Amino acid sequence: MVDVIEILKRYSEDVNKEIDEALNTLEPETLRDASTHLVKAGGKKLRPALEVLACQAVGGETEKALKAAASLELIHTFSLIHDDIMDNDDTRRGMPAVHKVWGEPMAILAGDTLFAKAYETIIKTADDNIPYERVIDALRVEVDACIKICEGQALDMEFEDTFEVSEEDYLNMIYKKTGALISAATSAGAIIGGASTYQIEALTNYGKSLGIAFQIQDDYIDLTGDESIGKPVGSDLVEGKKTIMVIHALQKANPEDHDRLIELLTAHDESIIPEAMEILNKYGAINYARALAYDNVIHAKESLTLLPDSEAKNTLMKLADFVFNRKS
């Protein structure tokens, strides 16, 4: 596990340099500070690493992938800032959320700024001797992911008010909310690296499956993980979130347990956690989620089969296992 974290960190410095360069000219200072706050707070930098590795896996140069990598991190950070306002979350990456420090108006603006800066940054890839057509293709992939992120967040918000969420609805929502940008990362990396059509498809599929596994694992960690990530265990249950575990249990449960689970999930109180967990376990919901995440990890790895062997390909394989095994 340690070496994967090292890999994720390997490109962090270069990517941060690109991001700093993009943001340090912003005025006024307040906007600059609000925009850089979360970037400085760290984060795993999973998307930039995936983008660079995908570029390497098709024989592309790392240097030329860095601007798109920074761009993906800027998009991710923009979406976190706006999500935290919408979900009224107080902390992020162990620090107060942007809107908690600068207020909602400045946080909205900081998100918008990072969004625009993301595009400015990927467009600069054209200065790295990447053909214009390829830059446009990479951009198209990123823009498409941004639209999906918005749709995914809207679906997630809509699911808050209903228990009529099917597994298909859930998978569509997490693909859009989380999978699309992770998939855009490997896809853009492949495009910038000069990949063939089938290589782009392979790496896009890898990213899509990885992204879905990533989100299922996120939901799993919330139920079982430690509290070091800053969220109390079971907080999704208290919030009544429609995770894959909840959807599966509601689908399998007898009428009595079904109605009781809904009762518990609408109480919005910490005291419901043990009983809700019991119902989830009774219907094998946690094992089901693990299996579904694992299927996606296998699918992600299989997608890479046709790529030539390389260190980057190996690392992408390891990253898939990391996503399944991570505890935070």
Place this chain on the structure above:
Amino acid sequence: MVDVIEILKRYSEDVNKEIDEALNTLEPETLRDASTHLVKAGGKKLRPALEVLACQAVGGETEKALKAAASLELIHTFSLIHDDIMDNDDTRRGMPAVHKVWGEPMAILAGDTLFAKAYETIIKTADDNIPYERVIDALRVEVDACIKICEGQALDMEFEDTFEVSEEDYLNMIYKKTGALISAATSAGAIIGGASTYQIEALTNYGKSLGIAFQIQDDYIDLTGDESIGKPVGSDLVEGKKTIMVIHALQKANPEDHDRLIELLTAHDESIIPEAMEILNKYGAINYARALAYDNVIHAKESLTLLPDSEAKNTLMKLADFVFNRKS
């Protein structure tokens, strides 16, 4: 005046078609409704018209300019939705603001969606046989304007808490907040139309001066105009806004009037309007603003001198006068 309004409407239908096409696939329905709300409410469609006219003025085809035109309107609408949340404005274009109908979270998301859709739409210009390099150049201009819009809004918010705003500060703020996107419209139109470097520069300068005149006129209308635009006359004074009139009066006033004007502008009460107007008039602030707007209109028109004569050029000339003479 009537024929200019007709000109603005001339391309509205085509532009709306592009926008509808961009938005009608959005899911869920709530996000689609919130995203299309303001678009359906109308608006002058000044930016799309400017983009198409700039394209025509350099000999480009109208058809090929429509996607970028739609893209500019999407950016404008995104910024209005987010501004209304930040400024806590209840109405826009005679309708309730998006956040008043769907709540702040969905309004943030609707803005983000339009922002992403704007880029998706301009990228599609590549499908209209426009060389990739030119699409990237047009995109660069739009992205740069988006960053400036965010900076301009942040500066505007910052000015709320201080009376130490110079005319230079003000002009920088309104250029970023309003001028940059209007200038991006004429610049992108020229680029897509296949303009030479000096033609692009001429049309960019035209847009910049026009945009500044437009914003000064907006401030002027607030003080003198009718209430048919949905804002009470003098509302900027009640809000204590640092318009060019206020900045000029504070700069010229004797210490007594200076301090009294600040007192009035910090009262946030409608009763201050007559006395504040009196001080503005005493120091010729309103005439000063008119003269400054007029200078910018003249400069905008002069920028077009080097362009070949055409109907589009004539219309751009008329539009400059329209901006100076409009009452709403």
